[in-house]
Amino acid sequence: MYAQVVEGSGKGVKSAKDMSPEELDFQSKIDAGQKIEPKEWMPEGYRKTLIRQISQHAHSEVVGQLPEGNWITRAPTLERKAILLAKVQDEAGHGLYLYSAAETLGISRDEMYDQLHSGKAKYSSIFNYPTLNWADIGAVGWLVDGAAIMNQVALQRTSYGPYSRAMIRICKEESFHQRQGFDIMMKMCRGTDAQKAMAQDAMNRFWWPALMMFGPSDKDSVHSAESMAWKIKINTNDELRQKFVDQTVPQAEYLGLTIPDENLSWNEEKGGYDFTDPDWDEFFQVISGNGPCNAERMRARTEAWDQGAWFRDGLSAYAEKHAGDNANQGVKDV
Numbered sequence: 001m002y003a004q005v006v007e008g009s010g011k012g013v014k015s016a017k018d019m020s021p022e023e024l025d026f027q028s029k030i031d032a033g034q035k036i037e038p039k040e041w042m043p044e045g046y047r048k049t050l051i052r053q054i055s056q057h058a059h060s061e062v063v064g065q066l067p068e069g070n071w072i073t074r075a076p077t078l079e080r081k082a083i084l085l086a087k088v089q090d091e092a093g094h095g096l097y098l099y100s101a102a103e104t105l106g107i108s109r110d111e112m113y114d115q116l117h118s119g120k121a122k123y124s125s126i127f128n129y130p131t132l133n134w135a136d137i138g139a140v141g142w143l144v145d146g147a148a149i150m151n152q153v154a155l156q157r158t159s160y161g162p163y164s165r166a167m168i169r170i171c172k173e174e175s176f177h178q179r180q181g182f183d184i185m186m187k188m189c190r191g192t193d194a195q196k197a198m199a200q201d202a203m204n205r206f207w208w209p210a211l212m213m214f215g216p217s218d219k220d221s222v223h224s225a226e227s228m229a230w231k232i233k234i235n236t237n238d239e240l241r242q243k244f245v246d247q248t249v250p251q252a253e254y255l256g257l258t259i260p261d262e263n264l265s266w267n268e269e270k271g272g273y274d275f276t277d278p279d280w281d282e283f284f285q286v287i288s289g290n291g292p293c294n295a296e297r298m299r300a301r302t303e304a305w306d307q308g309a310w311f312r313d314g315l316s317a318y319a320e321k322h323a324g325d326n327a328n329q330g331v332k333d334v
C-alpha cells in the first residue's frame with residue numbers, strides 16, 4: 001500500500017490513485033527499502049523535509065558543543081579533560097558530516113548557517129539548559145547522548161542515502177559519548193555523599209529535558225506521519241521516548257539514583273514503564289526561543305561566525321587566486 005503525504009498538508013496522506021507516475025515509482029522504492037540518492041528524482045516535500053531535519057540535526061551537534069565546552073578548562077583531571085575535548089571535537093565532526101549530507105539536497109552551507117543565526121532553523125531543545133557543575137557533564141553524556149543515540153540508531157536506516165551513511169559513522173562515536181557520561185556518573189555515585197548528591201541533582205534537572213528531546217507527543221507531532229511514510233523517520237517520537245525510559249531505568253538503578261518521577265512504574269501488560277510526560281508548555285517555550293540559555297547560545301554562535309569572517313575571506317581569496325592551477329596542471333599532464 002502506498003502512503004505519501006500531500007505537500008504542505010501536515011498529517012494528510014496521499015493515496016496511490018492521487019500520485020503521479022514519478023511519485024508512484026518513488027514511493028515503491030521507499031516501500032521496498034531502497035535508499036534514495038542525491039541525483040534521483042524525489043518529491044519536493046521529501047527534499048524540504050530532509051533539509052529541515054538534517055540541517056536542524058547538524059545545528060544541534062554544533063550548538064551542543066557549547067554546554068560541554070564550558071567544562072573543558074574545569075575538568076577535574078587531565079584524563080577527563082582529554083576525553084571531554086575529544087568528545088566535543090567529535091560533535092563538530094558530526095555537524096560537518098550532516099551539513100555535507102544536507103548540501104547534497106541543493107542547499108548551501110551558508111544558507112543553513114543563516115537559517116540558524118536568524119532563528120529560522122531550530123536546534124535541539126536540550127542545549128538551551130545550563131551545565132552548572134561537573135556532574136552535569138556526566139548527566140549530559142549519559143542521558144542526552146543516550147537519548148540522541150536512541151533516535152540515531154534508528155536513523156541509520158533512514159531512506160536518504162547520504163543521511164543514513166552519516167548516521168552510521170556518528171553512531172559509532174555517540175556510543176562512546178554515552179559510555180563516558182555513564183562512567184562519570186558511576187565515579188560520582190561511588191564517591192562521597194556530596195558527590196552522589198551532585199549526581200542525583202544533575203539527574204533531577206536533566207531527566208525532563210532529556211525526555212523532551214524526542215519531540216512532542218505523537219498526537220501533536222506535525223511531521224511524523226509524512227516523515228514515516230517516506231521512511232525519513234523510522235519510529236514515532238513516543239516510541240523512541242518509551243524505549244529510552246525502558247533502557248535508562250535499570251541504568252539509574254545500577255547507579256543508585258532515583259528517577260524524579262513519582263508515577264514511574266513497570267507495566268507488565270505493555271512490557272515497558274509507565275511514566276509522566278514532561279512539561280509540554282516548557283518544551284514549546286524552549287523551542288520558541290524562550291529557554292534558559294537560548295539567547296546565550298545564539299550569541300555564542302553568531303559571535304563565532306562574525307569572528308571567523310577573516311578566516312573565511314582568506315580561504316576564499318586563496319581559492320580564487322589558485323582557481324586556474326589545477327586546470328593548467330591538467331593540461332600540462334596531458
Ligand code: 3HC
Nearest residue numbers: 057060122123124125148212213214215221222223224287
Ligand atoms: N528540540 C527542538 N525542536 C524540536 C524538538 C526538540 N527536541 N522536537 C521537535 N521539535 C520541533 C520540530 O523541529 C518541529 O518544528 P519545525 O517544523 O519548525 O521544524 C516541531 O517541533 C514539531 O515536531 P515534530 O515531531 O513534528 O518534528 P519532527 O518530525 O522533525 O521530529 C525529531 C522531531 C524527532 C527531533 C526529528 O526531527 C529528528 O529525529 N531529528 C534528527 C535527530 C536530531 O535532530 N537530534 C538532535 C538531538 S541532539 C544530537 O544529536 C547531538 C548529540 O551530540 C547529543
